[in-house]
Amino acid sequence: MPINIPETGQKRIVIVGAGFAGLKLARKLKNENCQLVLIDRNNYHQFQPLFYQVATSGLEPSAISFPLRKIFQKEKNIYIRVTHVTDIDPVKKQILTPMGHVWYDALVIATGATTNFFGMEGVTKHGIPMKSVSEAVYLRNSLLLNFERAVTIRDRDELQRLLNVVVVGGGPTGVEVCGALAEMKRFVLPKDYPDLDFNLMQITLIEANPHLLHGMSAKAAEKSLLYLKELGVNVMLDCRVTNYDGKQITLEDGEELQSETLVWAAGVRGQVPAGVDQKYMARGNRVKVNRMNEVEGLDGVYAIGDIAYMETPNYANGHPQVAQVALQQAVNLGNNFARQFRGEQAKPFEYNDKGSMAxxxxxxxxxxxxxxxxxxxxxxxxxMFVHLMSIVGVKNRLLIFINWLWKYFTFDQSLRLILRPSKKAQERPL
Known part of the structure; x- marks a missing residue:
């Protein structure tokens, strides 16, 4: 049964995923003579670089999330459907979802990446990832609940295990989480929990490489390491986690760390919709594409952003999975669709690295x-300026700026709320 989408006679472009790439492409094509169908599991766009601030009570979830229907409420050729893809039929040129099927002239896969636990069952079960707003809220709840439990504990070992936080992955996310937690430990938590000794709390960052911020300069790696040490973070380089049982972390050299909070920011893998054959896949569970972001062998199917694996002379092992690549691929593909409508030749993608920051x-x-x-x-x-200007919506920018300003002058943030769904809400199917 088809999903109810009006038949307009225009070419239909279906975009799966409303992250940086999918949203940018939809905005790029909104004035073109085509029908756009935007499909996502959520009814909002989420700003991933600031997940860590939600997790550490610096921002509320709504500040970095923006309703898709609000973004496109004035556009008459964009149709939003909240669902997920269960299969792709390239012969019939349609996708299948729990709601029904949708036909397409062009299908763009922009589903991004999810957490890579590297097959470690214990880490998968007990580790806390941060690839969505809901996961960031879960981490915030876990941290605050541990502090609430800690005030009731007398046993020193159990108390320290509750207070300790271990972050795995020394990329921007891991570094930023540790920095935010260290500032909470120094300026906020002693005021909230005066009966706890936060000298017992250890914040540890584990990185498998011999330096932090892989992909950035040696100067950035050295400086970030210095900053973390100044904040009291224990940094363990050239070190790997092999197991975690919810209380004890085992390292490759046999060393053991005690913590009930393991934040996993150590790797990502492509989040590919069901129905994409393995022969179209590359390492990291990414979809192989050519320089026009076409999935070779699948007529009318494209992939952009973190999910796309494109080899170029400058990037023989594929592009880095960062927002700038996603945004630039979306712009190039949008321009190519416009050229296609005009009967012009498509142009290959070339990444312009504008830099990195943390x-x-x-x-x-x-x-x-x-x-x-x-x-x-x-x-x-x-x-701060770059991230503020990248947020969708003037209201969201203003809210974030006010929060940052307040935190800067008061050394505090007032969003330490434990928000858990009721049992009835958890049982209700989505």
Whole structure:
């Protein structure tokens, strides 16, 4: 049974995924003579770079989430359907969903990436990922519940296990989570829990590489390590986790760490819809595409963003899975669709690396630009400005700016709420 979408006689482009790539493509094509169908599991776009601030009570979830229908409420050629793809039929040119099927002239897969636990069953079961707003809220709840439990505990070992936080993965997410937690430990938690000794709380960052921020400059790696140490974070480099049972973390060299909170930010893998044959897949569970982002062998099917694996002379092992790649691929594909409508030749994608950045806390950040690499307070201001301008919606930008301003002058944030769904809500099917 087909999903109810009007038949307009226009070419239909179905976009699966409303992350950076999918949303940018839809906005790029909104004025073209085509019908757009945007499909996502959620009815909102979420700003992934600030998940860590939701997890550490710095921002509320709604500040980094924006309703898709609000974004496109004035557009008459965009149809939003909240569901997921269960299969792709390239012969009939249609996708299957729990709601029904949708035919397409062009299908764009922009489903992004999910957490890679590297097959470790214990880590998969007990580790906490941060690839969605709901997972960030879950981490916030877990941290706050542990603190609430800690005030009732007398046993020193159990108390320390509740307070300790271990973060695995020394990329921007891991570094930013540790920096935010260290600032909470220093400025916020002693005021909320005066009867707890936060000298017992250890924040540990584990990274498998010999340096942090893989993909950024050596200067950025060194500076971020210095900042973390200044904040009291224990950094373990060239170190791998092999098991976690919910209380004890086992490392490759046999060392054991005690913690009931393991934040997993160590890797990602493509989140491919069911129905994509394995012969179209590359390493990292990504879909192989050519320079026009076409899935070779599947007529009218494209992939962009984290899910796409494209080899170019400058990126022989595929592009990095970062927002800038997703946004630029979306723009290029949108332009190619417009050229296609005009009967013109498509242009191949070429990534323009505009630089990378990461923040470690108040007045501490690192920025890598092609001609300039800097750190410190100015880098922190640049990081804030870039992220603020990337947020969807003026209201959201204003809310985030107010939160940041308040936190800067008060050394506090007032969003430490434990919000759990009721039993009835958990049982209700979506």
């Amino acid at each position: 923040t470690v806390g108040r007045n501490r950040a690192v920025v890598d630009l092609s001609l300039w690499k800097f750190s410190g307070a100015f880098a922190w201001l640049v990081w």
